[in-house]
Amino acid sequence: MNPYLQKIFKTIWLNHFNAGLTANEFSFIDMITFVKHKKIPVYFNTGATNTKGISYNLSDKISNDYKGKTFIVYDVQDFNTDIPKAVNGLSCYKIRQYPGFICDLNNYDNLHKYMLDVISKKSRYKFNSYKKKLESDYGISYKMYLDDITNDDYESLFTSFNFLLKKRFLEKKTVNNNLNPVEWEFYKKVTFPMMKKKQAGLFVVYNRSTPIAITLLNFSKTNMIDVIRTFDINYSKYRLGTVSLMKQLEWCFKNNISALDFSKGYFEYKKRWANKNYMLEYHIFYDKKSFKSKLIAFLYKQFFKFKLFLRKNNLTHLIHELSFILNKKKYAK
Template identity: 65%
Template sequence: MNPYLQNTFKSIWLNHFNNENPALEFSFVDRLTFVKHKRLPVYYNTGGTNTKGINYKLSNRFLNDYKGKVFIIFDVHGVNNENYTKSSKMGCYKIEQYPGYICDLSNYQSLKHYMANVISRKSRYKFNSYKRNLESKYKIHYKMYLNDITPELYESIFSDFQRLLKKRFLDKKTVNNNLNPDEWTFYKEVTLPMMLNKEAGLFVVYDKDKPIAITLLNFSTSTMFDVIRTFDIDYAKYRLGSVSIMGQIDWCLKNNIKILDFSKGYFEYKKRWGNKPYWFEYHIYYDKESIKAKALAFLYKNFFALKLYLRKKHLTNFIHEINFILNKKKYAE
């Protein structure tokens, strides 16, 4: 079951981003709930852009509760798209927004087997060499925390997590949205109860007792979602990010996880390690008989299309870099 449709994630998200107001249900769709725009007759799925991919199914029953409204469903997985069809009463736009990358592990028995089929021989040699050198020079060990973590250890790891993430992006001289105080507070609050429900985990690479790479992960039955990852840039020459991914793929294969989903956004490591690319889509449903709803849906469609164009031209990266320059002191705190 998708973790972003479960009560733990949704209730804490509503507390943080919807002023503790309850979510709204509508008859045209199963599984999803919505929150309303402050001024417009526009409704967004609960979880907004803080999920790492959702799915839904249109209902066979249509009441009049959709009349005059627009519904925006963020981050729809483009892998299984058969349930997302237009109805006779509602129009629908589907706009690609972010590339996504999956490690489909279902046909592999080991990390070595996966790498032999997905990673080039030259890169395999390099990654294995980096891993051996790291483990020979330092006292490296790997740990996946699920529901076996104490609140005190959780606080300690999350403190290191924030410190390492901030350190890395200060070095990159760009912003990371996850470090926004509202975002970070949300992830810190939601992750522990999700871990206790086995819907989340923290994968940590240690040098002795010091965390040097941390990845926040969410789980469905057979999928592991990459939420936030970082590593200590002091170990960068060992390609610690790739070493951490190797450890996570190995863990997945040993624990019957069939898919490691790197989620939305392009990074070179995702393309290199993934074996199944796809697209995240935004779906916009609207009342066909409402002029206002049709106009709003059309405006949103074009706004999201513009955002995709800017990403493809790498202009959003430039905006993030300018934002970092203008707010450097804040990000260094």
């Protein structure tokens, strides 16, 4: 079951981003609830862009509760949902936004076989050498925390997590949206109760008792979903990020996880390690008999297409770098 459609995630998201107000249900769609925009008749799905991909089905029992309204469903995985562009009185724009990447493990027994098929011989040798060197030079251990974590350990790890992530992006001289205090506080609030239900986990690489790499992961029934990952840049020469990823894949094989979903956004490591890719889309449903609804939907469509243009031309990255320069003191705190 998708973790972003579960009660824990939705309730904490509503409390954090929607002042605890109740979400709205509409008859045309199953499982998805919506939050209304403060000023205009637009409704967007609970979780918005804080999910790492969702799927849904349209209902065959549609009433008139959609009349005059516009609905946005963010981050729809194109391989999970075959949604028509029109249903009854509703029409739908589908705008591609982000590439997604998956390590599909179904046809493999272990990490070695997966790497034989996906990673080049030269890279396999280098990655295994980095891992051996790291483990010989330091007291390295690996731990996946699920429902076995204490509150004190959780607080300590999230403090280390924030420090390591901030340290890495200060070195990169760019902005990481997850470090926005409001965003970070949400992930801190939602992850602990999700872990207690085994819907989330923290994978930690330790040098003795010190965390040097941390990855926040979410879980569906069969998939592990990459949410936020970072590592201590002091260990960069060992390709610590790659070593951590290798151990996470080993954990997947040992625990019958069929896929590691890197979710949205392009990074070189995702393309290197994934054996399948997909697209995440924004779906805009609108009342095709309402001029206002059609106009709002069209404007949002153009706005999302413009954002995609910025990403494709690497302009979003430049904006993040400029934002870092203008707010360097804030990010250094």
